Amino acid sequence: MTHIDPHSDDRLGAGLSTNPETGVVPPLSATGWLRWLWRQLTSMRTALLLLFLLALAAVPGSVFPQQGVNPIKVSTWVAAHPGIGPFMQRMGVFDVYASPWFASVYLLLFISLIGCVVPRMRLHWRAATSAPPAAPRNLSRMQNFTSLESQEEPQKVLDTAKARLKGARWKVIDGTDASGSWISAEKGYLRETGNLIFHLSLILILVAVAVGGLFGWKGNVIVKTGNGFSDTLTQYDVWGGGRFVNPAHLPPFSFTLADFQVQFDRAVSDRGSPQLFRATVNYRTDPRAPLQTSIVQVNEPLSVDGAKVYLVGHGYAPHFIIKDAHGHQIYNDAVVTLPQDGNFTSTGVIKLPDASPQLGFDVVFYPTWIPTSITSAFPAPDNPAVYLDVWRGDTGMNSGVPQSVYTLDKSHMVLLGRHPSLIPGQTWTLPKGAGTITFAGWQRWASFQIAYDPGKNIALAAAVIALLGLMSSLFVRRRRIWVKALAGPQGTTVEVAGLNRVEGADMAADVEYVVHHLSPDAPGTDVTKRNS
Amino acid sequence: MTPQQLAQASNGAIYASMITLAIAMVFFAASFAVGRRRAVPVTAAVVTESAGGTAVLTRTDPPNAGDPGRRSANIGMSLTWLGMIFLAAGVALRGVWAGRVPWGDMYEFSITAALGILVVFLLVSLRQDIRWLGLFIVIPVLLTLGMAVTVLYTESAQLVPALKSYWLLIHVTAAIISSGAFTLAAAVSAVALFRGRAERKADGGPVTGLAARFPDQLRLQTMANRIIAFTFPLWTFAIIAGAIWAENAWGRYWGWDPKETWAFITWVIFACYLHARSTVGWRGNRASWIAIIGFSAFLVNYFVINVFAASLHSYSGL
Ligand code: HEM
Numbered sequence: 032m033t034h035i036d037p038h039s040d041d042r043l044g045a046g047l048s049t050n051p052e053t054g055v056v057p058p059l060s061a062t063g064w065l066r067w068l069w070r071q072l073t074s075m076r077t078a079l080l081l082l083f084l085l086a087l088a089a090v091p092g093s094v095f096p097q098q099g100v101n102p103i104k105v106s107t108w109v110a111a112h113p114g115i116g117p118f119m120q121r122m123g124v125f126d127v128y129a130s131p132w133f134a135s136v137y138l139l140l141f142i143s144l145i146g147c148v149v150p151r152m153r154l155h156w157r158a159a160t161s162a163p164p165a166a167p168r169n170l171s172r173m174q175n176f177t178s179l180e181s182q183e184e185p186q187k188v189l190d191t192a193k194a195r196l197k198g199a200r201w202k203v204i205d206g207t208d209a210s211g212s213w214i215s216a217e218k219g220y221l222r223e224t225g226n227l228i229f230h231l232s233l234i235l236i237l238v239a240v241a242v243g244g245l246f247g248w249k250g251n252v253i254v255k256t257g258n259g260f261s262d263t264l265t266q267y268d269v270w271g272g273g274r275f276v277n278p279a280h281l282p283p284f285s286f287t288l289a290d291f292q293v294q295f296d297r298a299v300s301d302r303g304s305p306q307l308f309r310a311t312v313n314y315r316t317d318p319r320a321p322l323q324t325s326i327v328q329v330n331e332p333l334s335v336d337g338a339k340v341y342l343v344g345h346g347y348a349p350h351f352i353i354k355d356a357h358g359h360q361i362y363n364d365a366v367v368t369l370p371q372d373g374n375f376t377s378t379g380v381i382k383l384p385d386a387s388p389q390l391g392f393d394v395v396f397y398p399t400w401i402p403t404s405i406t407s408a409f410p411a412p413d414n415p416a417v418y419l420d421v422w423r424g425d426t427g428m429n430s431g432v433p434q435s436v437y438t439l440d441k442s443h444m445v446l447l448g449r450h451p452s453l454i455p456g457q458t459w460t461l462p463k464g465a466g467t468i469t470f471a472g473w474q475r476w477a478s479f480q481i482a483y484d485p486g487k488n489i490a491l492a493a494a495v496i497a498l499l500g501l502m503s504s505l506f507v508r509r510r511r512i513w514v515k516a517l518a519g520p521q522g523t524t525v526e527v528a529g530l531n532r533v534e535g536a537d538m539a540a541d542v543e544y545v546v547h548h549l550s551p552d553a554p555g556t557d558v559t560k561r562n563s
Numbered sequence: 564m565t566p567q568q569l570a571q572a573s574n575g576a577i578y579a580s581m582i583t584l585a586i587a588m589v590f591f592a593a594s595f596a597v598g599r600r601r602a603v604p605v606t607a608a609v610v611t612e613s614a615g616g617t618a619v620l621t622r623t624d625p626p627n628a629g630d631p632g633r634r635s636a637n638i639g640m641s642l643t644w645l646g647m648i649f650l651a652a653g654v655a656l657r658g659v660w661a662g663r664v665p666w667g668d669m670y671e672f673s674i675t676a677a678l679g680i681l682v683v684f685l686l687v688s689l690r691q692d693i694r695w696l697g698l699f700i701v702i703p704v705l706l707t708l709g710m711a712v713t714v715l716y717t718e719s720a721q722l723v724p725a726l727k728s729y730w731l732l733i734h735v736t737a738a739i740i741s742s743g744a745f746t747l748a749a750a751v752s753a754v755a756l757f758r759g760r761a762e763r764k765a766d767g768g769p770v771t772g773l774a775a776r777f778p779d780q781l782r783l784q785t786m787a788n789r790i791i792a793f794t795f796p797l798w799t800f801a802i803i804a805g806a807i808w809a810e811n812a813w814g815r816y817w818g819w820d821p822k823e824t825w826a827f828i829t830w831v832i833f834a835c836y837l838h839a840r841s842t843v844g845w846r847g848n849r850a851s852w853i854a855i856i857g858f859s860a861f862l863v864n865y866f867v868i869n870v871f872a873a874s875l876h877s878y879s880g881l
Binding site: 075076078079082083085086089090092093097099100127128240249329330331332339341343480481482484487490491494495497498501502505506 | 816837
């Protein structure tokens with residue numbers, strides 16, 4: 032992209048990235064070989080290749096389910112492909128962005144980047160602190176060239192040009208050669224500076240991601256309205272933290288979900304699409320702190336104690352009262368059901384391992400039940416009803432094997448009976464004298480993601496710096512201007528030439544700027560341009 | 564106007580735009596067909612050295628300004644302006660109807676992106692003669708609109724709460740302008756490849772046939788490069804804005820969601836392009852191919868991922 036002037040001495044990046052030597056056969060000595068290898072790695076062609084590989088390596092993560100995003104889908108996929116599945120799992124196909132091969136691509140790329148940027152920093156420092164090169168002998172060969180006559184003394188002309196260029200923040204030197212006095216000016220160092228800053232801040236982004244990964248944590252929790260949560264590991268449904276996080280020392284905040292409002296669109300065209308989710312939480316930053324109230328909505332998380340609480344989902348929790356054969360109450364709680372479709376047909380289970388015999392229920396909650404259908408017709412609770420299956424036998428809860436709270440292991444249970452549509456307030460007398468179940472009502476639950484990422488501000492700052500560097504790298508033009516003044520019989524002949532080192536860019540405007548200040552009344556100067 | 568009338572007006576304006584652009588397409592195509600057999604001299608800038616050592620530049624455009632092909636291309640340009648105005652009206656009316664920015668689902672995103680492509684093309688055409696590009700712009704725009712009105716059409720929906728954010732406005736605006744500019748860059752790169760082949764075939768002689776209607780390859784490559792140099796920072800910005808929005812909505816700024824992954828892939832491929840432009844042996848045809856591949860990644864993100872992948876970004880309305 033750099034347009035290199037064959038007369039120039041400080042070829043930008045010469046001997047580095049685009050060095051033709053890199054293709055040369057390696058010398059035989061060990062250090063020579065190492066040096067050759069290093070050159071290969073830091074060559075522009077390798078950077079290109081690694082960037083390509085990076086793009087390619089990212090693809091499978093969007094094709095196959097990913098452990099970090101949806102672990103259930105991963106196990107389903109592996110189970111459905113017993114031949115290739117486990118092998119792919121070992122190869123990291125379901126955890127691409129944490130896999131060794133993905134890491135090796137980006138780590139190589141960043142090593143190459145450092146190897147590339149550090150020498151360029153040195154070169155650029157030298158270029159930026161040293162004087163621009165002397166004016167070439169023949170200015171008319173330059174990309175843009177014009178000449179004019181002036182009645183001023185040559186030195187006066189050059190002084191004016193120099194002052195003007197300095198005023199416009201050009202770096203200017205002057206000198207004399209056989210053909211006369213000249214000044215040489217250069218500008219646009221910010222191009223390379225920006226480029227270097229851009230590449231360096233990419234490293235900073237990587238560091239920020241690493242900080243987040245090592246010191247950050249993230250968990251998910253479902254909270255029913257009226258219930259509370261306190262930030263300890265045991266309260267989370269899912270929790271994951273970096274290597275340097277001590278789960279015993281999470282920030283000690285707590286909150287209760289005081290209220291949760293949901294509205295769905297009732298217009299015919301977008302029936303059922305969500306319009307509003309709004310959670311009202313009462314929270315304390317630590318057990319002794321005063322109680323505060325805040326609203327949590329999508330796009331409006333609550334910041335507390337360095338962590339952020341995001342509203343990520345919601346659903347219904349039907350409330351049941353269960354009594355055993357003797358009329359003793361053995362259960363009185365709201366059970367969280369997970370929505371299965373856009374109309375919130377939701378499923379959940381109740382397990383009663385302490386009942387004798389043990390009981391289990393499959394629960395389907397329909398917010399808007401329609402007798403003729405087995406799914407809900409609308410996501411709002413217009414006509415709530417539950418479908419129930421009751422099972423008897425061994426829930427497996429006492430076997431020590433961990434179970435999901437949303438599935439019932441029926442391998443050692445028998446179906447006692449089912450009820451297609453219990454409505455609030457109704458009681459169903461279970462078959463075989465197993466007791467009764469009352470559908471007492473329902474409440475809502477909200478799910479929260481609680482995250483702490485100490486790297487994210489660094490990442491944001493690095494990204495903004497990268498963007499600024501990138502813009503200056505792509506928009507600033509590194510360019511040179513020369514002015515020569517020769518005393519002649521009719522006055523002074525002034526030559527102005529410009530060279531732009533950016534491909535396709537033109538110097539006419541800069542040359543015109545100088546000409547304009549040297550002879551403001553010059554009739555429409557005609558700056559010529561060579562096709563470079 | 565009642566909502567019903569607004570909806571009809573929006574759809575009507577979009578159909579009007581499609582008809583206008585279809586006619587523009589015919590004129591652009593005709594501009595290549597008529598006078599096609601006329602050989603045009605190689606169009607490089609010729610520098611003549613005059614006695615005083617002053618370089619004199621001759622125009623780089625083929626000297627065929629008055630021919631019927633030009634006239635036909637001019638009509639095509641005028642119709643494209645008209646089509647853009649209709650489309651802008653259609654998009655705006657859709658926004659009025661929905662009572663929000665018109666990019667809440669894939670239909671709206673498509674019509675807005677099509678508008679973005681036209682606006683970028685027409686703005687560039689104010690500064691440079693790119694009439695020869697018209698056909699390659701109008702065709703993707705028509706395809707996008709055709710797809711929008713047939714497959715993607717949905718009744719105007721409310722924004723789901725995750726999309727109610729001013730970061731949406733910023734993120735999507737940047738993405739839409741980028742989509743227009745990437746389309747332009749890919750079209751120019753494709754033409755550059757085509758023209759380059761003809762130049763090699765002509766082997767230094769005059770380029771004949773269809774390829775003679777285009778600027779020389781070097782100029783096309785420079786142009787694609789400039790467009791990408793402008794778009795890459797914008798796309799970078801779109802990704803950053805998206806990450807900020809994601810952080811606000813989902814609690815992480817980057818989660819390798821399929822949509823994010825493909826935005827990243829697109830970004831990396833265009834970074835490849837910028838590198839290729841300063842790598843020996845990669846500046847020419849290979850760079851053009853990379854630009855086309857980058858644009859393809861952009862398309863994958865838009866069509867394949869939006870429709871098929873289970874993504875948090877599922878706002879396709881399908
Ligand atoms: C994370 C990987 C990298 C990314 C995303 C990246 C991206 C970019 C981008 C977008 C540009 C064009 C904008 C600008 O000039 O600043 C660029 C230019 C450049 N990159 Fe990289 N780069 C990466 C790694 C490297 C590596 C490893 C090298 C060294 C071999 C390198 C050397 C260069 C050079 C020399 C230029 C300037 C080319 C010119 O003169 O225009 N980059 N890079």
